[in-house]
Amino acid sequence: MTEQQYNSNFLNILKERGFMYQMSDEKALDKELSSGIVPAYIGFDCTARSLHVGSLVQIMMLRWLQKCGHKPIILLGGGTSKVGDPSGKDKSREMLTMEDLENNKAGIRKVFAKYIKFGDGETDAVMVDNDDWLNKLQYLDFLRDYGPHFSVNRMMNFESVKIRLEREQPLTFLEFNYMILQAYDFLELGRRYGCKLQMGGSDQWGNMINGLELNRRVDSRSAHVITSPLLTTADGKKMGKSEGGAVWLNDDMLSDHDFWQYWRNVQDADVGKFLRLFTELPLDEIAKLESLEGSEINEAKKILAGEVTKLARSEDSAKKAQDTAQKTFEQNGMGDALTKVEVSRAELTSGILAFKLFASVGLVSSSSEARRLISGGGAKVNNEKVTNDKQEITLNDLDKDGVIKLSAGKKKHIIVVPV
């Protein structure tokens, strides 16, 4: 490997693998990390039942952190979700019920359990909800105790604030307070767990620095922050959209097959970057993979898909997904991991109009869309193009395995199982 820039193994890994965007006081942090266990945290929203690949960079950072002998703290924004995240300006989000919130927390915990180890040990991860302390805050006490440490003049200079003001877009007081609450989280975690490091996306830099300073001013605790680059795909789009939906990490939100396919279909230019960030393959191996040319890079994509799926789902899921992909795409057949939909035998006996079946099975969202698909030549039954939307699908269409394969375009397939 190249020269090791830091004493801390953790920092070296972050640097080499592309997790590092900026950090506060490099030397001090390096020293801190190389001389003992450092508890570090990253905050996550819990507005959905699962996190999606957009959070994967953060998750991997915590995983490496633990691997390097430190303690990950996962902070869920249960308290802040209660207020609703204001940065999605248009519609203020619906309030989550307590029940939703608990469900979401459980779902998110499930994801993390795949990546890091929880428990009571020194480097075991813990998961906390900022509702535990934010909810109890007394406005006046809070103002008196922490208000003096925040300078509005400075906050006005923060990128996030400045942009809004310059564009004359509204910035609510609520929103303005968010960064203060976030800073307070850092302080609280410092008190509870001796947390000294906050990590997060580079858009959080300003907020994170606030927390760092609050720690220093109020508790004289030395604290640090590291940000990761904001991830975009090679064509500059946000990561994590596929076939119209978000790429969820939980398997009850997105099938193993679709998850695997997302990684299989990344752009050539992203392969190396993603391998470094989202897998734990050695760097020299990654270098080899990303240097593959032309269609050979597809092999690298398969490895990427396999590795990521293994981590997020399971070894078995990865295998099945790859197997299915091979059968489906390379042999024009079908694999186990394709979504199966049951259709009553009785209906098939009398015949179902093609466009209706495509819609009811969920390949398209309406029968109008199904008709469009068919007239555009994108609908197939057992690899045969459907030419007429009134074509009937019947038991006669069962293949030798007694099922029917429906395809919408080249990539979306569903297996119809008569019951």
Next chain:
RNA sequence: GGGGAGAUGCCUGAGUGGUUAAAAGGGGUGGACUGUAAAUCCAUUGGCUACGCCUACAUAGGUUCGAAUCCUAUUCUCCCCA
């Protein structure tokens, strides 16, 4: 509290009484080309048991043969003055 501007399809954004399911772009989807990639090109993009029907331009009423376009009330948003 006073005055002004505005709310259009997934998003941005035209339209200001009549072929307007609503320009244009973005995004999505399908096709061609390829490597299950990118770029490019073409098509499509409210719903429906479909050459017709229904629902749509913040909400509720009204004027009119006819409204997204005019009137009234309501809700929300932004701006300015106090």
